[in-house]
Amino acid sequence: MTTYIKRASERPQDDLERLSQTVHDIIANVRKEGDHALIAYNTKFDKNPNPILRVTAEAIQSAYQLVSPALIDDMRRAAANIEAFARAQRDSLKDIDSIEVAPGILLGHRVIPVNACCCYVPGGNYPLFSSALMLIIPAKVAGVKNVFACSPVQKHTGKVAPETLVAMDIAGVNGIYQLGGAQAIAAFAYGTEQVPAVDIIVGPGNQYVTEAKRQCYGQVGIDFVAGPSEVMVIADSTADPNLIAADLLGQSEHDLLAKGILITTDESLALQTIKAVETQLALLDTKAIASASWAEYGEVILVSNLDEAVKLANDWAPEHLELCVEDPDSLMPLLTNYGSLFIGEYSAEVFGDYISGTNHTLPTLKAARYTGGVSVGTFLKTVTHQKLSVEAVKVFGPSAANMAHAEGLSAHASAVEQRLIKLKD
Template sequence: MKIIKEAQVRSEEDNRNLRETVAGIIGEVRGRGDAALREYNEKFDGCTRESLRVSREEIDAAYKELGEQELADLKAAHHNIGAFANAQRQTVKPLDNFSPEPGVFLGHRIIPVESCCCYVPGGNYPLYSTALMLATPAKAAGVKRITACAPVVRGTGHINARTLVAMDLAGVDEIYALGGAQAIAAFSYGTGSIKPVDIIVGPGNRFVTEAKRQCYGQVGIDFVAGPSEVLVIADGKASAKVVAADLLAQSEHDVNAKGILLTTDEAFGKSVIEAVEEELKILDTAKIARQSWDTFGEIGVVDSLDEAVQYANEYAPEHLELNVEDPDALIPKLVNYGSLFIGQNTAEVFGDYASGTNHTLPTLRAARYTGGVWVGTFLKTCTHQSMTPEASARIAPLVSRMAHGEGLSGHAAAADARK
């Protein structure tokens, strides 16, 4: 592969200070509960509110802040996300009375987790779309207690109004004005005002990510996420302007985001570089997008689309776009990606907001072993079995011999008792 725009290699950050800082925050929350949460709220977000839980009155007031079009847009996006999540739920089915041999009956139940926390970032932008993406599939899965949290708008005591409305539309039962590593600790271990949950989902900054890593085991998590990334595979017949727009849509997330183009046409690759430069002249978020693109943007020229497929499978990108004349020829060969966007008509940003698939996706090559958040994230497949007396007596000698082979005589005795 010929590189015509090279990205800097991500340096391995010394995370010792991060780990220690987050461990300290978790320890404070576990030890001092709500008092620690209020102190962190004031320290990091300038929030002095006494009650961490958002009231119904605050939610109703948030609706009044939205215009008719804003509310209609949220409802339309929620409809598509919910429709897809409910369709996915129908594909996850219980199994009963499977019999591998006479008298042995096996099966499984599909059981939703009892409770979850949807972490919705505030940070540079109010990511209200994330509220829809997290809570909607939880609702479709049948989670009984859906909680959500987000940091307040800095210097105020309130979560962004659109985020509050999105949480409410998606079916959140409890909303808390809280962010950062302290929020992850609170929903993992519980405090006086916050009951712990079974799983925490959602993206966040490196402190949130590290807190999820440290609290995993005490609580379930979706995955450990890193900076956003997109990989575009394009031939010479694609639109340079469209590809440039898609690359910059990822680059504007933050300065560590990564946009990659693989193309079979060197002239096209160079035209994309020119198109990126033109858009950066008018892009409101050019300061962040420019730094991200200059540092981590990459364009490579491949000898064939099969070479691009091989690279994509090794890289396992969060978002993968196929902007080629015959995408159907490549799809069966692609196995590692968070979400796939097929053809020039299918912008990655459509999936970010409103087409219906989820935008909470694995990064940093995690797509090799997991997909993104979906209705199944909130479901457990729990097995069961039963046997007739004849089947029990028949299988007992087999189990007894295997148990003795492992040196577990108590296991053997439990089997022999059924003879």
């Protein structure tokens, strides 16, 4: 039995038609006007009239002087963990040189990186530099030759945040562009005089960035279409309500539409967690956003048992899923839909955001039903090859021709039959 102790409001539906048309017009303008359009949009939206879109090497090195050595060290520690996990992922993705599925039919595949990518790092209001590490490092480990990144300038400085520039440099980026919004997506999808076209664009962004990725998909690959951040916590009576409250608020402060959900088998824990949220909110610098998000979209759900909690989690397919239960390992085989899993109360979601090594660019809005987060595999393509012997053509050719005729494709059949005729000569 499911009981909602705190139920969320419905998230508002954006004016999708207006949004779609606005983004369509931006993309069309960038395709037509190129850099002229990009500079105009930079000036309009970010108060950045700089005609040079690529950040110079001097500006990148200067950024190191504006970031504390302690934070630089923290970035390098995070980068090392992210790289170590990315390399383990890459090593698990093997080529198949050839397997003989039938006498004379040799099949195989190669795992090949894309040639160029763009890593979009948000940053107009807050320098979300951790995303630079999460996006660029897997691309580099995958073997992408040209890894570019872009981020909007900070409105009060007219420059990309120094923390973001340092993180991009530590990650090994090949080129950085001061661009944001839908116009940045269009630029890297189609290319302009200064901005190279790429094969795939990855990274989070606002609704305009998301819509631009949707509209440019096909011209360019994307990771996925993402929405507001989510965390779900499954807890039993052994859990700590203060830790759960902290994790729920950690997501709530992302933006006004972020969603924190607690599913628990213990009513007392549910009520204690709500009280802890209220207490901790008073201490947050981000109280205005976090309190509004929690008030509107936070949920606390009481269930009869953990099996019911698992079913709700699989139905919801949350971006982040935390297991704060006595025996979390027993639930793992039952959980199939999530962006990333955090096992045990000390495995706080924030570690995944910054430093543990898994990727924090994850599917939202139930997309975890069919995709995982950004990884080395995002930048790789698996392409097949085959080689048939003469004997294999003689044995399997008639079947292939027969199937082609059955589908009404006579040219397909002829391509086989002409080879069979040649082999009889």
